[in-house]
Amino acid sequence: MQPDETGAGDVDPWAERRRIAEQAAGGRAWSLWGPYLSERQWGSVREDYSRDGNAWRFLSHEDARSRAYRWGEDGIAGISDDRGLMCLSLALWNERDRILKERLFGLTNDEGNHGEDVKEVYHYLDAVPSHAYLKYLYKYPHAAYPYDALLAESLRRGRDDPEPKVWDTGLFDGDRYFDVTVEYAKGDVDDVHVRVTAVNRGSEPAVLHLVPQVWFRNIWSWQEEAVPWRPRLLARAAGGVTCEHPRLGTYQLAYSGSPELLFCENDTNLRRHGGQAEAPGPFKDGINDRIVAGEAAAVSSTHGTKLGLHHVVRLAGGETARIRLRLSAGAVPRPVEAEDTVLRRRIAEADAFYETLTEGTAQPDRRRIVRQAAAGLIWSKQLYRYDVRRWLDGDALQPRPPRERARGRNATWRHLAAADVLSMPDKWEYPWFAAWDLAFHCLPLALLDPGFAKSQLLLLTREWYMHPNGQLPAYEWEFGDTNPPVHAWATLRVFEIDRDRRGGRGDLAFLEGVFHKLLINFTWWVNRKDATGRNVFQGGFLGLDNVGVFDRSRPPPGFGIVHQADGTAWMAMYALNMMRIALELALFNDVYESTASKFFEHFLLIAEAMTDMGGEGVGLWDEEDGFYYDEVDMPDGRMIPLRVRSMVGLVPLFAVEVIDPAMLQRLPDFARRLHWVLENRPHLARLVSRWTEGGVGDRKLLSLLRGHRMKALLRRMLDESEFLSPYGVRSLSKAHRDQPFSLHAFGASFSVRYDPAESTSNMFGGNSNWRGPVWMPMNYLIIEAIRRFHAYYGDDFLVEYPTGSGTRLSLSAIADALEERLIGLFARDAAGRRPIFGEAAQAPPGAEAEDNLLFHEFFDGDTGRGLGASHQTGWTALILNLLHRRAGPG
CATH class of the missing domain: 2.70.98 (Beta-galactosidase; Chain A, domain 5)
Structure with a gap:
């Protein structure tokens, strides 16, 4: 006391x-x-x-x-x-x-x-x-x-x-x-x-x-x-x-x-x-x-x-x-x-x-950032009530809704009946849950209240949310839309954060409960979003779509199937996340070893597809540019690459997993199955980066990227004339400011231009704003991926940072540097200003305004000024995890 x-x-x-x-x-x-x-x-x-x-x-x-x-x-x-x-x-x-x-x-x-x-x-x-x-x-x-x-x-x-x-x-x-x-x-x-x-x-x-x-x-x-x-x-x-x-x-x-x-x-x-x-x-x-x-x-x-x-x-x-x-x-x-x-x-x-x-955080200003980020996250809880069947059919004491509703918005989600406290992206601009936003929210929530974080992840897999066909509801305006499948990743990370706080005792009941439902969801993705059966995925993927040339969910007339670099990479990441969860469960129940093997094989098949779709020697990787691009499979058989350098091509970094030899020793059946696949399917084994060469501590690396491709992507990503902003990684290369990408086909023209702040495109309505700004969740995933690569390669693996500077750093040091750029959005600069507020004339009123922080939806790719929803603490509260990690255990 x-x-x-x-x-x-x-x-x-x-x-x-x-x-x-x-x-x-x-x-x-x-x-x-x-x-x-x-x-x-x-x-x-x-x-x-x-x-x-x-x-x-x-x-x-x-x-x-x-x-x-x-x-x-x-x-x-x-x-x-x-x-x-x-x-x-x-x-x-x-x-x-x-x-x-x-x-x-x-x-x-x-x-x-x-x-x-x-x-x-x-x-x-x-x-x-x-x-x-x-x-x-x-x-x-x-x-x-x-x-x-x-x-x-x-x-x-x-x-x-x-x-x-x-x-x-x-x-x-x-x-x-x-x-x-x-x-x-x-x-x-x-x-x-x-x-x-x-x-x-x-x-x-x-x-x-x-x-x-x-x-x-x-x-x-x-x-x-x-x-x-x-x-x-x-x-x-x-x-x-x-x-x-x-x-x-x-x-x-x-x-x-x-x-x-x-x-x-x-x-x-x-x-x-x-x-x-x-x-x-x-x-x-x-x-x-x-x-x-x-x-x-x-x-x-x-x-x-x-x-x-x-x-x-x-x-x-x-x-x-x-x-x-x-x-x-x-x-x-x-x-x-x-x-x-x-x-x-x-x-x-x-x-x-x-x-x-915040123990270990000496700077009072950083403690303030943590506390107000946490406050925004907690204040953004909301009781969310929405019984879709009753909403569609109407209430006994009210006039019946117009008949158009029966075939309109959310008509196929009659089972959804929500009456729960949920973490909202923003209680004014987004006063409804969004599945992939919520997944990101749960990481900072796990530092504050692990029980609530776990309950949120479990909730979306319950039968009154999850569709009987296995789809997770996207968001209120259209539950049937597709969000990137990050639920397994968030579940795994929350499990790990909670395990650390519990002294190494993981909540296996939570992990197993979510995993069983995600087995159904993974199958939904495979059955519904792989149009050609080649393990190359489509579907739009709300959010990242705005960096595209056109709406990938609804390609223009005359276009064929859009094979998505990000959609396919998200699924590779999903497979690895599910494999890792199965391995964690297998340490206590060996029945999960075979399930882990299944997801390992699926990851290999996706890796193969990204390199060679359907045995045609055509993949999503462009060797000349050193980048991943979407490709349009045209009705006449042509494959047209959409050469837009955007976050879409960086998502393959996220599909990375490192396995310690101790885990393979404890799971001999999984190890045998894994080696059988690699020995009997050598064409797949070659796609897995350096499996036969142990890394630091004889660790094994599973990744979509060989060392060459990873370095090529990092060269683009860490270039200040392209992706690297003073405040993180942009969602679109700055090179597209002077060289917009244009596509002319079927009598129509489409283009993508770099916009550091609000987008000038109205393709997705008023909030079409992915074309250039810095987004906290994607930057968080980039930093996490780089740290996982470092766990394999160690301190001797050096990369130029920034590109062209002549300075070479370890991957861990680069991750640290990226974290500091993101923290710099909120911290006072040399002039005493916080970049999130932009110019002094743009700051909110009050002498104390600089210390009353806002956690915006996204940030200007050049200046760091906060944009979009001004109180979207949700996924932007990931800054809390970055600051907590830099402070060390506390």
């Missing part, structure tokens, strides 16, 4: 880890309440009941305050229980806005000049995995929010222009805004303390309405007998509010001060949306109408299913106001003013948790 200078008594440095372990063991459910509330439920597929499938238009931001949601809820700095039955968030009003600020505003895919984009300033400042402490900062201007001006400016700008930011409008000039911080601290699993602190950052006095809101998700308007009785919020005569729910039980809400209690019903305003002028209220928008429009009849003072606690504060320049709430199960809680002790204790425990996580 260590003394607690906050006044909360002794602080247990291992308290948070014990909470995580307790829950993982089936003990007290510390995750009952968490940051599960979405930041955008409107404009999502789940809420779209339109005829044309335009989710953005069917339920807009403007509609959201007045229409009840079917599948979820949203709010600012919000939390909910893990079933989303009761929610709590913060609303604000500055007496100038035309609406109450209840949810984050942003532009839709049709409105933004680079697609959807949140137009707010907010930060996830702190969080621990059990959600015992959470901290969120929102910046709210004194002046009216420029909703219309932001839309007009975005529509005026073209694809070549940057996205307009809210601070570009001058709204925050002179520090004329409030910093509003929301903190949550748990006294127990069902006892949540809330502190809201507002600071007037300007020099002039300003009025602020602080309106914490508590409400029940509407589950009574859709299904007959959904609940035995409607939940209710009741004002108590002695002060406070009783919250009664037939499924959640009874909670008590206490609060500081003397706020005006504004009750309404979480129901659609049928006067505004339904044409029923005489419909009785109060409705969902009642609190807005009472505060902004002064309509006293819009609310009740005694009861409802939604409540706003209306505080009005007038703050002089620099002045601070603070309000408190407490939501507790059971008895009426003590006065909330006495509860800061709980908050101080949880802050001290959070400090201790991150002290152990």
Whole structure:
């Protein structure tokens, strides 16, 4: 124990880890309440009941305050229980806005000049995995929010222009805004303390309405007998509010001060949306109408299913106001003013948790990066509800959906019924899970909470997610799309991280459970995405497709099959990952040895196909360029290489595995099968890099790349005039800036040009942005692959870095250097700036803005400026793993 200078008594440095372990063991459910509330439920597929499938238009931001949601809820700095039955968030009003600020505003895919984009300033400042402490900062201007001006400016700008930011409008000039911080601290699993602190950052006095809101998700308007009785919020005569729910039980809400209690019903305003002028209220928008429009009849003072606690504060320049709430199960809680002790204790425990996580990291700035990356990852958890069958067929108490849905989006995924807490890519721009994003999220999550990381990987293989044919659901807009098959890789890495933390005891039940389902998924890939049966794969592969000449999922008329270098390499990587998992399981159950052999053979067949498709002497490797390219198999028999130097041609690096001789000694049956294949199929053996020559420690190397091809790829990748950016590896060679790739066929022209930031191509809609920027997940896989090659080749194998510099480094040193370039995105440079913020004029407002980090979706390939979704901590949180590795064990 260590003394607690906050006044909360002794602080247990291992308290948070014990909470995580307790829950993982089936003990007290510390995750009952968490940051599960979405930041955008409107404009999502789940809420779209339109005829044309335009989710953005069917339920807009403007509609959201007045229409009840079917599948979820949203709010600012919000939390909910893990079933989303009761929610709590913060609303604000500055007496100038035309609406109450209840949810984050942003532009839709049709409105933004680079697609959807949140137009707010907010930060996830702190969080621990059990959600015992959470901290969120929102910046709210004194002046009216420029909703219309932001839309007009975005529509005026073209694809070549940057996205307009809210601070570009001058709204925050002179520090004329409030910093509003929301903190949550748990006294127990069902006892949540809330502190809201507002600071007037300007020099002039300003009025602020602080309106914490508590409400029940509407589950009574859709299904007959959904609940035995409607939940209710009741004002108590002695002060406070009783919250009664037939499924959640009874909670008590206490609060500081003397706020005006504004009750309404979480129901659609049928006067505004339904044409029923005489419909009785109060409705969902009642609190807005009472505060902004002064309509006293819009609310009740005694009861409802939604409540706003209306505080009005007038703050002089620099002045601070603070309000408190407490939501507790059971008895009426003590006065909330006495509860800061709980908050101080949880802050001290959070400090201790991150002290152990960053032990060995001497630089405070790097510790800040770790902590805020972790906070963003934890805050990005969301309760995701979507029953596709019910969504397609409609609800008993609502009109039937249009018949077009029966053959439209997700119509073949009727089995999918999600009601789970999931790690989201971004809770505003991507408030829905994506299978391959989630796989990457699980690596940093494994450092924070291994149990949650493992549960996420298991979840997508469950029968209520995974298709009966074996496909994993891609993402909400089209579950049937194909994402790169990285689930096995993530499973293996999470298993290894967890094993290290458990002192060498791996969770075999987890590994085996995922492996069995992935056997089915692997078979789906082989049967569905290998059109010619040659072990060369197709299918588009969402994400990397944007670096292509055209949409590989839908080749233009007249084109044949596109044999994909990345698709085929992903499958080679998948085969090696499955082989490695089988070997880990075989150490405890020898039945898996033959399964490991099966995946070894499949890897060899894919390696053969990449070199010689169908025995025709034609492969995906171009010896002259020293690079892998896609090839189009034309109907007339010609093979046309698509000579685009992009990340597509670097993916073959990822298919690499190193086997220690000790493992072969422990698995003699696998060793015999392996040697039989190599001796009896020498043409395949030659494809496997240096199998007969042991590396460091007599290790064996399995790779798509012989030493020559690996060096050729690295020569391109480490060239600063091509792939190597000051901040990592670009997704497209910079050489294509001056020499775009062009293809002319069947009377049409196609081209690919290097764009360091937002793409100028509209091939994939507003977010077509792979053509040049740095992406954290792909860079992470590159670094990992280089380290695995080093494990085989050792320190004596040297490569020029950067290409043309004359400096030769070991592969391990090159991996270190690449890591430092990625860390340099977030760390302060020599001028004290963080590259993610770009030029000083482009940075968010506030003197502390440089230390309130954002974890963007991708980064400018030349400057490092953050781009895309601004809070896409998900896969960008892999920076946490890189920093943790560089710090050493902790």
